[in-house]
Amino acid sequence: MPVEFDRVADIIAETASIPRDTITPESHVIDDLGIDSLDFLDIVFALDKEYGINIPFEDWMQKVNAGDAQASDYFIMKELVAKIDGLVQAKAG
Amino acid sequence: MLLEYFSMIDRIGVLDAPGGHVEAESVVPDASPVFEGHFPGHPLVPGVLLIETMAQASGYLVLARLNFSRMPFLAQVNEAKLRSFTTPGAKLTITADLLGDGQGYARTRASITSDGKKLADAELTFRVMDFPAEELRAQMLQRARAIGMPVLGSG
Numbered sequence: 309m310p311v312e313f314d315r316v317a318d319i320i321a322e323t324a325s326i327p328r329d330t331i332t333p334e335s336h337v338i339d340d341l342g343i344d345s346l347d348f349l350d351i352v353f354a355l356d357k358e359y360g361i362n363i364p365f366e367d368w369m370q371k372v373n374a375g376d377a378q379a380s381d382y383f384i385m386k387e388l389v390a391k392i393d394g395l396v397q398a399k400a401g
Numbered sequence: 402m403l404l405e406y407f408s409m410i411d412r413i414g415v416l417d418a419p420g421g422h423v424e425a426e427s428v429v430p431d432a433s434p435v436f437e438g439h440f441p442g443h444p445l446v447p448g449v450l451l452i453e454t455m456a457q458a459s460g461y462l463v464l465a466r467l468n469f470s471r472m473p474f475l476a477q478v479n480e481a482k483l484r485s486f487t488t489p490g491a492k493l494t495i496t497a498d499l500l501g502d503g504q505g506y507a508r509t510r511a512s513i514t515s516d517g518k519k520l521a522d523a524e525l526t527f528r529v530m531d532f533p534a535e536e537l538r539a540q541m542l543q544r545a546r547a548i549g550m551p552v553l554g555s556g
Contacts, residue, residue, distance in 0.1 A: 346476060349506045349526060356503045366505040 311359065311393040317385065323347075323354045333386035338379065361395040402427040402454075402493075404435040404446065409454040410461065410495065413550045418465040421499025425458045425548070429491045436489065446487040451521040452478055455511035459497040459525050461545060463507045466499075469542055473507055473527035481523035491515045497525075505529055 313333055320337070321328040324347045330340075337343050343351065352363045371377035381387055402411055415424040429446055436444035456475045463473040487493070497511040507529055512522035532538040 349476065349528070352503060353501055353506060353508055353526070357501060362503045364504050 311389055311396055313385065313389045315358075316355065316389050316392060319354050319358060320351055323350045331385060333384075333389075335385045336380065337383040337385065337388060339383075355392060359392060359396050361392070361399055363392070363395065402429055404430065404433045404450055407450075407453060407457075408544075409450065409457045410548050412548050413461060413545075414494075416462070416465055416551055418462065421462065421466070423458055423462040423465075423497050425461070425495040427454065427493045427495065429487060429489050429493065431489045433489075444489050446491075448481075448483040448521070451483060451487060451513055452481055452523055452525075454493070454495055455497065455509075455513060455521065455523055456525055456527075458495040459507075459509040459511050460527065461548075461550060462497050462499060462509065463502070463527060463529060464541060464545065465550065466502070466507075467529070469538060469545075471529050472532045472537065472541070473529050475525060476506075476528045477526035479524040479526070481521070483521050485518060485520050487513075487515070487520050491520075493520070500524070502529070 317328060317331040320326065320341070321331060324341070324343050326341055335341055337348070348365070352365050355361070356363055368377070368382045372379050372382070382391060402409055409427060410425045411427040413423065413425050415422065417423070435447065435450070439445060439447050460473045492515055494514045495511065496514070497509045500508040500510055502508070505528060506526060508524065508526045510522070510524050513520045
């Protein structure tokens with residue numbers, strides 16, 4: 309079953325105390341929602357628990373910092389949901 | 402327990418790294434410079450040091466799970482409760498259980514009890530990072546051996 313945007317958005321809203329209606333598929337988690345790295349750790353914890361995955365947050369940040377990827381590749385909500393879905397599908401085999 | 406050196410754990414009694422559980426023991430010293438200010442005539446272990454004590458017990462658990470390859474740094478304290486005064490001479494049992502860990506983080510729930518009475522508890526989150534200095538890793542290994550950690554990494 310694919311990871312649904314609404315469920316991820318609900319988790320982020322609850323974890324980071326953000327009004328749910330401000331989170332859209334185009335929202336940038338950092339720039340638009342104001343989530344910092346510590347808040348994002350909370351979100352990663354919640355998402356790891358929810359989906360039984362291990363989000364490679366450090367790998368993502370290293371790629372962004374090294375210029376090998378754009379922050380928007382991971383932190384635009386629709387991209388984040390797609391990445392989580394990929395991890396869930398990979399785990400399911 | 403040497404409060405002024407942030408040496409909070411005297412002994413690791415139980416360590417189940419795969420199961421995510423640790424139990425440690427400490428005895429609050431009868432005298433410490435900390436008590437000169439906190440408080441004159443009414444010595445108490447400061448609450449922040451009780452949180453530090455729970456963080457260190459949790460930290461040894463995380464270090465053991467990672468075989469001392471990376472270092473946990475306290476990043477977040479949730480739902481901390483300081484339930485009773487902790488006084489000189491108190492024998493403390495510090496327990497921590499892993500709630501979850503992933504890439505770059507670990508979270509525990511920890512508590513301190515004395516004579517069966519809960520003194521403090523909290524949920525703690527750590528950033529887990531590469532050791533910023535080999536000296537720190539060596540120091541952590543040395544300290545872990547000194548407090549009797551049954552599982553130690555190489556080095």
